Amino acid sequence: MPVLVTICASVVLLAACGGNTSSSALTAATTKPLTCDDSMKTAFKPDVNTTVTLVKAFKKGDDLNLSGTSSGVTATNDLCMVKLNVGPGNPGPAGAPSTSPGIGIEVWLPSPANWNKRVHVVGGGGWAGGVQGSTTAIAGLPNPLAALFPAVAVSTVAIAETEGAVSASTDTGHADTAGGGSFAMNPDGTINTALWTDFASRSIHEMAVDTKALATAYYGIAPKYSYWDGFSTGGRQGMKEAQANPDDFDGILAGGPAFNWSKFITGELYPQIVFQRDLGGTPLTTAQQDLVSNAAISACDSVGGQHLGYILDPSACKYDPTADRNVLCAASGGANSTPACVTPVQAAAINKIWYGITSDGSAPVPGSDNGWASVTSLTGPSGVQRWFGQTRGTSLYGAFFGGTGLAGVNGPFTVASDQVALELQNPTIAGPNFVNATGNGASGWKALSYAQLSNAFDQGIALQSQFGQINTDNPDLSAFKSHGGKLLHYHGLSDELIMPQGSVNYYTRVVNQMGGDLASVQSFYRLFLIPGFGHGSLNGTANPAANPPVPAAGQLYQVLAGWVENGVAPDKIPLQNQGGTITRPICMYPSKPTYTGGDVGAASSFTCS
Incomplete structure (x- = not known):
């Protein structure tokens, strides 16, 4: 994805410099970089459905809150937070879970000096509701469970501060989290097709399009690389992007994906x-x-x-x-x-x-x-x-x-x-x-x-047509391959919630869809199965003493970035357990780690075959 040194000044140029037009064509022209203040509410209008609802600048050392009550988390770098709403949402009775003002998106922009020219957005979990649309709460604060789920717990604030990438997340069209799937049913008991579509696909595509457009408008230059990073529902969202919106991302990291949803x-x-x-x-x-x-x-x-x-x-x-x-x-x-x-x-x-x-x-x-x-x-x-x-x-x-x-x-x-x-x-x-x-x-x-x-x-x-095609099981990834995208898919073999066999079955179907050419598939899509790893948990087994080698925080994202940006395609990825006493490779499917002799705790004792 090329970087243009000039500012994108029209819909056509915005698409050419790394943005993508949404279902509502981008209409606003950008004449100069945006500033992190309320002027952005009128200056940034990427399409008729999108509205800037809040802009907040945080300086290094500021407490990260919107309500005036300390969150206890301070900014470690200068940041700009932007909240977006993408309509039309779904009308209905006030307070009904099925009523929505639209898709909430929360974007974090590093200072221009700290931006690494990447967009790195993250997926959700479960029904993926949240406070991204709220003007009094922040969704992207560092995850307090990061120590328990280091391989998958990703904070948009931390991405913007530490990595220096623009980051974003979405409430997928519904703010209610306590009601679970209640948003997906209308008050009369029928299926809420509008919010199913927002949840299943539209929200993640709109987040991709609007985040890249906002980055381009804010910095005056388009992002060079765009990444999806998600686990569980977030993994499904990444797979949906590869299937339905193949030009949105250069690299997709999809862990324990909740595709094959209804099944x-x-x-x-x-x-x-x-x-x-x-x-x-x-x-x-x-x-x-x-x-x-x-x-x-x-x-x-x-x-x-x-x-x-x-x-x-x-x-x-x-x-x-x-x-x-x-x-x-x-x-x-x-x-x-x-x-x-x-x-x-x-x-x-x-x-x-x-x-x-x-x-x-x-x-x-x-x-x-x-x-x-x-x-x-x-x-x-x-x-x-x-x-x-x-x-x-x-x-x-x-x-x-x-x-x-x-x-x-x-x-x-x-x-x-x-x-x-x-x-x-x-x-x-x-x-x-x-x-x-x-x-x-x-x-x-x-x-x-x-x-x-x-x-x-x-x-x-x-009911897939009414459920927004939530199953996300289309094996045709040819357009994503043609785009030049890379897909790194991983799944724990001791996943407590999502059966890893579904990942193997999907990969098999993709290979068949591409004429049985495994090498062609592996040129852009690689699957890794991780023994003992759970649903983001370091030990998904029934044995509390088990300490299997698992991905370290950010490790798989760095592998993906190396593949996208430097052409380093992973065929095996070295992992270690907590404490670093055991090392072992995970192998690109369909190969498996095979013991060849020596210390069973050493990676050198295994090959991928």
Whole structure:
């Protein structure tokens, strides 16, 4: 993307110097660089739908707040914060979650002297609502959870201050975060197609276009490189940009992406339905889940005669608790007399969760199909299997997340119950957090049969046009390749929330879409699977002592930038564990780390093959 030394003075020039016209054509001409004050409200008008709602200059040492109440975070460099609203939003009753004034975008601009000529925007999580549109709150403050999620916790303020890049984030068209998916349903119970579209795609494209246009207008020169950086929902957003708006970014970092949205999220409710239908509504205790999951790790984690404490390749693990006397209760013919023992029915329930959602609640013997058999099928799971399950050894209830995972003892992951309520257009199916005029959530998911959950799965696919094509599973990335973009996609093999098999399946479909030419795909798109890594958590396994090598803060972004800017294409990426006692490469899929001999804690003992 070339840098022009002159100021872009029209729509045509703005597009030529690195901007992109939005669905509403850019109309304002830029005659001189903007200043960080209220004059920007009238001087910056990139299209008819976009309005500058707030401009605030922060000097080094200033407390970063808009309300007058100290945030306790001070600016380490001079910054300009700009808030944008992109209409038309969605009209409706005041206070209704489905009512929106438009898409909120918060942009952070380093001082001209500190700008590195990059735009580096970040994605959201979950339903991706936020305070980006608020004029009294800041969305981009350093994440207090950064120490727990160093590989994925990205702050727009920190990017602007430390890296020197222009950064931005969006509320995707809805500010409400407490109501979960409530915004996506109209007061009469119908699907809110306007906000689904904003959430699924329009908000991220508008953020890309407006952020680059604002950077060009503010500095008088276009950004040289533009990057997307997102995890989970943010990973899905990045994949959507590559698929639908391939010219928006030069590099996309997509971690644990929530693509295949309706499929895997409907499947996220499956563990709770297994508990309801097979175990009389009594979930397995965390101790029971940990016992069986750690037994799976012990059965499948040996490398070079040593136990790693996590599974290097869960696709090869066929551990079956129904055949393991060490976890089965003595009263059921097993050898375990502890309170954590499981009955054969409970052991079979865990096998079902590992296999993934089925239309009838069945699961084959793991020795014949451990749930991975269809992972490289171009049509995805077949037969009764609808989608994939959590990998063996992963913490099923989400220990790192305080037990709020898929098999949590206090009920479902709320995104899942919300999504199923939206698919069936019945708010009462969701949990109490779901608010709607036709009836709030009443945990009606508890009464769903396997067949009814499978029907919701089908409905999620059938309603894609109303859901803004949220599934983000189009394998045609040819336009992104033609643009010259690079896509670095990574996924933890112990992801507690999003099944990594979905990433493998999508990559397989992309290769097929491009005529089976793996080298051609790898020239612009590379997938890396990370053993033991969770949903951003450093240890996604059921083994609290596991300490797998994981990405360091900012490491994968730097790898992506090196690929985009210097042509250094990664085929393996060196990682180390917390404390630096173990090093190991992660390999570009479809290659895997293969032990060749020597110290199992040394990267030199592994090759990618």
